[in-house]
Amino acid sequence: MPTIPAIAQAMLGTDAVAHVWTNNADGSPQVSVVWVIAQDDEILFGTDSNSEKAKNLRRDGRVILSIEDVERNERGYQRHLVIRGRASIEPGPDPELMDRLAMKYTSLRRHPLSLRDSPTAVVVRVAIDRLSGVGPWIDELVGANSRQAVATA
Numbered sequence: 427m428p429t430i431p432a433i434a435q436a437m438l439g440t441d442a443v444a445h446v447w448t449n450n451a452d453g454s455p456q457v458s459v460v461w462v463i464a465q466d467d468e469i470l471f472g473t474d475s476n477s478e479k480a481k482n483l484r485r486d487g488r489v490i491l492s493i494e495d496v497e498r499n500e501r502g503y504q505r506h507l508v509i510r511g512r513a514s515i516e517p518g519p520d521p522e523l524m525d526r527l528a529m530k531y532t533s534l535r536r537h538p539l540s541l542r543d544s545p546t547a548v549v550v551r552v553a554i555d556r557l558s559g560v561g562p563w564i565d566e567l568v569g570a571n572s573r574q575a576v577a578t579a
Contacts, residue, residue, distance in 0.1 A: 428554050429467055434507055434563035437495055438464040441531050444471070447490040448482035448513075456482055461527040462491065469509060469552040472524055472541045480515060480548055489513045489552055495561060505561035511552040519547035 430438070444462040447455050456478050460471040469491060473480050483489065489512070495505035521542050528537035541547035557563060 428557055430464055430554065430557070431563045433561070434557065435464055437493065437505075437507060437561070437563070438462065438469070439530075440496075442493050442495065443531070444469075444491045444493045446471070446479060447492075448479045449486050449488060450478070450482060451485065460491075461531045462493070463523070463527055463530060467554060469511070469554070470523060471550050471552075472518060472520070472527065472547055473550060474541065474544065475515075475518075475546045475548045480550070483513045483515055483550060487512045487514065489550075491552065492559075499560060503560045506559045507557065507561060507563060508559040509552065509554055510556045510558070511554045514551050514553070516549040516551065518549045519544055520549050523549060 443459050446458050446460050448458075450456050458473075458477070458479050460473065460479075462469050462471045464470075489510075491509040491511075493507045493509075495507070497505050499505055519541055524542040524547070525535055528534055528542070531537075536542060
């Protein structure tokens, strides 16, 4: 599992929402907007256990998250982080996590969209398989991989 570079952690700490892609039973994509938080080297979000994304993730844990930065790089490209990984679903609710997400995105400790007290809420943990996109986090990953390749040669 890749380590999330500090610069990507910083971007994940902003109020940029994530678009999450899951696979419907027929193979077509299902896309939702979610509030995310990085914890250690995983990405966490909450959802309702009856949502399409939760149903899809129970059947097929493959997931893609895309987070768009507010900045553009020196060539004018919109910076963004793409996270490919495997999701696991934990029973919820997790009031502490939901409060952290509500505070991050709304500056309110409690928010009706946070699923804080929902008996059908679950927590989704995404173990990262690969990071990509456009931004300094890619330069950091390339540098780390180059140093690792040199060290093992």
